[in-house]
Amino acid sequence: MKWVGLIAVLFTGGLLLSAMDDFPNWGDAHSPANASPVSQYFIEKTIEDSGVPNMVTAVLADYRSYDTMFETVVVLIAGIAIMAILRVGNQIPRGARPAPVSAPASVNDDHQDIIIGTTCRLLIPVLQLFAFYVIAHGHHSPGGGFQGGVVLGTSFILAAIAKGLDPALERLPETRYVKIAFVGVVIYSAFGVACLLLGENFLDYGVLSVLLPTIDAAEARSHSMLGVEVGVAFTVSAIMFAIYANLASKGELEGGL
Amino acid sequence: MIWQFDIIILIFLVITAVISLRVKDLLAASMVFGTYSFLICLLWAGMGAVDVAFTEATVGAGISAVILIATVYNTRRDSSD
């Protein structure tokens, strides 16, 4: 089996490596990928179309908004799938399950450590504030809904690691994080439906300027991007915490790492 | 991008990838995989892909290492290969 695998891998890799000479040079500004009209349009017209300096955010949340919406749905479905998979056949009584192989009792009982507790109490508010900054400032600096959402989810994961899963789940129980995840997708699609109702294409934010008379179409695009990034952040943060909480406790949401 | 840094990081990448697949302790493999993610995050920051680097730093080096370790904790540490 190892030899079959090795031959298959070497054959594929050899074919790819032999094709590498036909590739444009690394850093070539006029390679087909970099000189394509689509990429050049994004670089040149972003500031005119929406006034957002960070092109990555503009392409993510405006030009390729449809794509991003369904990426968010994929993350949501993955989170729901993890909860479903881990709970299949969990109706077995507790004593009949195989005992965990590597669970020293001291790990679970040692959540009162003063250094870890104090560090986390100081660190978690800063992390959450930084997450909101990353979400809100994604137009002008690296960041946006995905990154800010993951940082926000990480702050809950840190609380779960430091203080145990149960205190973290008291703050963010399962009914609540599932609701938050769905609310994020609903926020995102609500922007698209609002555009539809105002007579434009789905997720074509320019038309939303009629709702706020003081802004023009470019500003409407900029503000709508912030709105959909908030939706993305809701879903991603809730699902990241859901993934950790379920995987660390085998879907039972008690005990944990 | 400074190509000397690029080459050094790429060589370290291959080394950490091989180590994380060769080591027999799955907890160590997960930790080395976190290192791999952090190195590739450095590489992307150097190539000018700052948003991708930020995402990789939070997701790759943070979440995926943590969920791998959570699974290793709930299953077993030793591996046959």
Next chain:
Amino acid sequence: MGETFKANVIDHFNFWVAVVLMMIGLYAMITKNNLIKKLIGMSIFQTAIILFYVSAGVKDGATIPILEHHAAETEQVEAGEHVEGHPVANHEAHAINPDDYSNPLPHVLMLTAIVVGVATLGVALAVTQVIYKNYGTLEEDEILAKIKAAENDG
């Protein structure tokens, strides 16, 4: 020597390493016996593809794909508030040269791919935990042997 080294090696080194990492990941996915090792190989394969895409978007001498901040304020300057302020900067901000910024399109595609990648890794790890619960092992050959034994019994 430096020039020929650059022409022969640097120009394609990123793509070579992407292929090598892809081979490492694929080899691990095919031949490793442990399920978690297979998943680590899958993640390495995935980062190799992302490395390939991001390398294709690099431009020599280009900066990050974020416009300088005064570019957003050119309209106020243009409206005549202080015309003599920065005529050169103003002119440059108005004509954005695509060669000055790296290609944002691969970054966007790969940014979402990373987040979706960790979500799918979570699903795979959940399946691994269920397999461990049912078979008590993570080794592929032992799992196959147990499935065969169960089939022979039934």
